Amino acid sequence: MDESIYREQIIDLYEHPLNRGHLETADWSYEEDNPLCGDVIRIDVKLDENQRVADVAWSGEGCAISQAAASLLTEEIKGKTLEEVRSFDKDELLELIGVKLSMARVKCALLSLKVLKAGAYGMPDPEEMRKFDNPQ
Amino acid sequence: MDESIYREQIIDLYEHPLNRGHLETADWSYEEDNPLCGDVIRIDVKLDENQRVADVAWSGEGCAISQAAASLLTEEIKGKTLEEVRSFDKDELLELIGVKLSMARVKCALLSLKVLKAGAYGMPDPEEMRKFDNPQ
Amino acid sequence: MLDVNKIRADFPILQDEAYPGVPLVYLDSAASSQKPLPVIEAMNHYYRHTNANVHRGIHRLSEEATNAYEGARERIARFINAADAAEVIYVRNATEAFNLVAYSWGRANLQPGDEMLITAMEHHANIVPWQILAEQTGAVLRHLPFLPDGRLDLAQLPQLLTEKTRLFSFTAVSNVFGTVNPVKQLIEAAHQVGALAMVDAAQAVPHMPVDVQAWNCDFLAFSGHKMCGPTGIGILYGKRHILEAMPPFMGGGDMIRRVTLEGSTWADLPHKFEAGTPAIAAGIGLGAAVDYLTHLGMENVHAYEQYITNYALEALSEVDNLQILGPSAAQRGGVAAFTIQGLHPHDIAELLDKDGIAIRAGHHCAMPLHQLSGINSTARASFYIHTTTEEVDKLVISLNRAKKIFRL
């Protein structure tokens, strides 16, 4: 992994985010914040007839890490089935981000995944959600 | 002052206390304990027509220091006026005891004086009583 | 068996003299234990090299402090075999653990007429919070008596532990009698009537292996300072689902999820119960204490204490007119509370101190126990991993000298 967490790609994504916005007709939308810093992420997802992610958009405010993570995550799950989304692992996302994060920043990175999963499960499953509050 | 707190006189008084017992007809009686150790002292006082201590007796349980102090104190106040009893100072009693006491043991030594004063004031005067709980 | 001389070398204070030429014989570990060097150094190192506020900081020191503090929690959780570090709440001392349960669980759950059960041998920490709670909720506080030898009167349990009982809180080991109570049996009895069980493990966790899952207790309390750790830190263990259902105790920073001027929501466990900047150094110190004891092995600690306690009980039984409280050696922890006819505990403690021997005199925060035993106070010697047979011998010699001074 990169030593500096602000590698070019992170800054690029912060400046030019992917899938940023809202979906007019989403199958589900979910919004959640990181109370430690007040950052908020909302994710809208639209499934196709095979229960695969047809389209996804995110919105919200946050630091470069949480914003880049949201871009990378939404890009990654396009075309995945609902089941695949539900079982998408936090380590996969951290690998996509590809920089070494401190514990405090891991929470920033995982905010979008937390929001995505809460939406995918239809509600926050406490056991599942807890993993994001106490990563590793 | 003596270095060892258990000089002969203290042990003597512990074995052979002075003024130990009860008065049949006391003008006042008061009893109090040291909650730190559960030791109790009761003092009965009889005044003469001039408001002087005609007779005094003490009873109760305690360590050698508190018991010796009770003997010395009661012996000392015989013949004193009510006013003199009220103004009898804790340092005077500590001098009578004549050994160097640690803070914890000063409380033992002063228990009988606390009881005597509470009786002499007709009730525990909080300001006056506090001095015994936080000696020096 | 433990190598007591090697252990003694770990404790700086044991290298000191009590008075010039008089070595220190510390027989007061039940009140507060001494600290081995690794514990002192862990805190020293923290303040010298990694001090910062925890949880909220994005800088190296804060990250390191958080890792050290939360890492300690994880090791403490393993030490008592908690299922999850989130079940381990940092408090100031065992006392606060009882108060936390009384204020949070108690007020949310007790109705007038509900009952709580304690025993008559409890420390004030496991009496007074329930008395205050009883007064404020209308619940009734009952107590299970003890037998003359200091064991619980289990025959009376069925009358006292009933469908009305909501909580049974009792000590695992008495700090006066030394009695080791049948913890598992008592917890099962509580659960059978639907009551929660809380264990006062202040005198257990420092001295024997404790496994909260094997005991199946709902709450458990202990203090760091009695187990080679610092003052100012203790633990409330609670089962996760019970803690989660409880309202917070103190409010402030760190225990919230979100605050608005209209209202607030709470953080997840364990933080929900930890308001404000915690005792970070003390938590790290307790982690180091747990490491120290783990390294010795709690089975070994227990075995050594049984050995030295046996030795002490026999040695003390040779002193004329000395009466030891509590049950036989087989059922007790490393404390020996006693009285000597004609010699007040204060005078015993004072005379022993002149020989460098530190014991405690008084009611040891167990006034009801003393009152029911018909005595005002006792002298108490307590033993730990660094106590030697020579020290016990000195205790006996010093007691005999004290008696002589008092012409007994």
Added chain:
Amino acid sequence: MLDVNKIRADFPILQDEAYPGVPLVYLDSAASSQKPLPVIEAMNHYYRHTNANVHRGIHRLSEEATNAYEGARERIARFINAADAAEVIYVRNATEAFNLVAYSWGRANLQPGDEMLITAMEHHANIVPWQILAEQTGAVLRHLPFLPDGRLDLAQLPQLLTEKTRLFSFTAVSNVFGTVNPVKQLIEAAHQVGALAMVDAAQAVPHMPVDVQAWNCDFLAFSGHKMCGPTGIGILYGKRHILEAMPPFMGGGDMIRRVTLEGSTWADLPHKFEAGTPAIAAGIGLGAAVDYLTHLGMENVHAYEQYITNYALEALSEVDNLQILGPSAAQRGGVAAFTIQGLHPHDIAELLDKDGIAIRAGHHCAMPLHQLSGINSTARASFYIHTTTEEVDKLVISLNRAKKIFRL
């Protein structure tokens, strides 16, 4: 003026590097201050040479520990000019002080419809306890708003502080805006309507002379760890007659006068509010911190902080698109919270950390203040007696580097 280089030599951590070759620039004292050697050594010495439980022991160590611990209380009392050491209650932190007042005074005194007043710039420690109290008693919690420049909107005080108000609790110095509030005036206003006044002095006692008798506050709260002292200790000051009339908060050992299984009576102040074995070492450490600050002179500490804060505010104002929250330098303590357009506080803190500079990013436990200011979070640099102008210069350079990395 203070000799900052001499002072820096007193702090072991300031001799460390943040990363190899990168000196530590600690600008996070408002979250928790670093500790000078005399404070660290006071605790070290305690654990190595005089550790024992306090108050109850008749042996040399216990006597020495008691003297050290109670002696610290007396020096702390003098430091804030309390009339009597019994008015100084040891708590874990400022947060616990608010909770103690809320649980003890609040529940005994508040009726449905009674009001409490805080301000909109409070730390969560001075919000959440009153919210919980309001919910449990039916009292109403109101707040005094602040102006855009971070000063209190005193024009609204008369509507909000009324005959219904039982308590007005406010911060002396905001931990975000840095605002120094008109403490004396606010206390007088509270007393005029018959309300008690509680001062959050967590950001005041470390930084300026505080005289509780001159202020005439009824309660005052602060934490040891923000004033060169250890974690795990704080102070609740209260006027004697008010504390005496209050019921106890936590129950247990040391806070009782007598315990029977039927009921208990309470110890005198300050012990009535200090249940269980206290944070002895931390109390002693706070005593050493007070000695350290007294030796520097709080007037000097204050003057130096004003100097360095002025310097910092000017230096920061040179950074483009950087916005500082709070009032002008004349009315503020040594904190500078700011935002930079296009750069999130997390990213600022992270990038500064790589240059060895420790600042804080977030809501600093003051969510309502941020919400009302229309921002989620800020970056906060805070200054103390060891902060140099060179360190402030490094902060500015590092901020500009951060902006460059983000192509701003």
